[in-house]
Amino acid sequence: MTYDLIVIGGGPAGLASGLSAFEEGVNKVLIIERDVEVGGILNQCIHNGFGLHTFKEELTGPEYAQKYIDMIKETDIEIKLNTMVMKIDDEKNVHILNSEDGYKVIKGRSIILAMGCRERTRGAISIPGSRPAGVLTAGTAQKYVNMLGEKVGNKALILGSGDIGLIMARRLSLEGTEVLGVVELMEHSNGLTRNIVQCLDDYDIPLYLSHTVTNIIGDNRLEKVIISKVDENKKPIEGTEKEFDVDTLLLSVGLIPENDLINDMDIDFDNRTKGVVVNESMETSVEGIFSCGNALHVHDLVDFVSTEAKEAGRSVAKYLGVDKKEVGKKEIILKNGVGLTYTVPQKINVDKVEKIVGVMFRVNKIYENVKIVIESNGKKIKEYNRDHMLPAEMEKIILTKDMLEQCNEEIEIKVTDMEV
């Protein structure tokens, strides 16, 4: 069986990219989802604050997913649930496994990788101590509480002040689990200000900055968590220990794109983003295979995922419709200058750019009153003023075709001080 497009993953990126490709004229689209329903992580994010960019209204996660599910119902897009993708081979054959079809091979003329991301676990950050029950990731707790209706514990501490951790601090408080604090290794929170205010301040939950968990104590169930202050090198300082009698420890210590599927593929990978390398069309180093959403790089807002996914869907339509020989190969590599940790895309094929390309990136620390400078061949192409940037907020700049045509094979994007 052959599809024009096979989308791997039915979360927000998969839904938006599949829908966009279909709307652009791609006929036979299949979305493969391993869970019992599509919507991905949105289904358990019952809080509001989604959709301000995409739908101009404030929605909850399930409502945001529902909008895409409803739009897809109006199309001929096929969805396979409860289905695991085992492998993608050199011929763009997608090997799938489920209890109805068994092991089956389906062919895609194009493929979108939209597998999303996973939470880092206790193992990923090597917390010392015993291994009792009651230590779980914030997202797992979110599923237990919001979808399965289970209480996770009576007294909890949360490690990591990313948004999921903050959201869960509020959610547990409302559900009768006392939250004794949120512990953050850095000197600043990684969460959105809105979440600090509405999830911690509203519920009088203390935030311990520059602290980390240094011991976990408990036989069968967690009994105690010890935290310590850390020095400027993030090493725990002896004598600063604080003890918390809790039966639950939630970990909100970062997300990693989930790309196990491409391990055996010959495809360029970016160790900074932990996703594949893409160009302006969200196309990977393998022709006809695209990527978007949190599988490509972790986003702050689902709205940004939808925008990127829509672009990937459009690119698929173009790819399937276009005589590829006509497109030139002038490729520009985007280089991270001072202050940047990564960019997406990582390269741009100028001839494929219609008018503009959006470039997303993150900075390595908090910056105030600085400039983002775009240079090529030692020449300044453009600069943008920013009065505030922080690692937790993804930045975006727009490069126009005019600007790109002034560049040689490399563009450097960097942060510099305001000059007088």
Add this chain to the structure above:
Amino acid sequence: MEKVICTVCPKGCHMKVEIEEKKVEGNSCKRGEIYGLAEVVTPIRVITSTIDIKGGQFKKIPVKTLEAVEKGLNFKIIEEMKKIKVKSPIKCGTVVIENILGTGVDVVVTRDM
């Protein structure tokens, strides 16, 4: 004088709000001033939670107050939400509690199930 952290944009200005004189300090824009005053006079929030559902794919279905309500009512509203149970199938947007605690705001389910 009350301290308010602005949540209008990612900048997160730390503001000081003087209620009687309606004066805001530390904001960088007009939107911050409006937010600061509102946050001190009557802070409001949309309250989201889950309620029991029978015959659905999961045991719980998410709900929200259709508009923001006084934030101090949050625990009472969650208690009210806990009292109700719905049956599958139900459509996203169906009202499950009208005029919760006399606020004039309805509670709706936020997905199909």
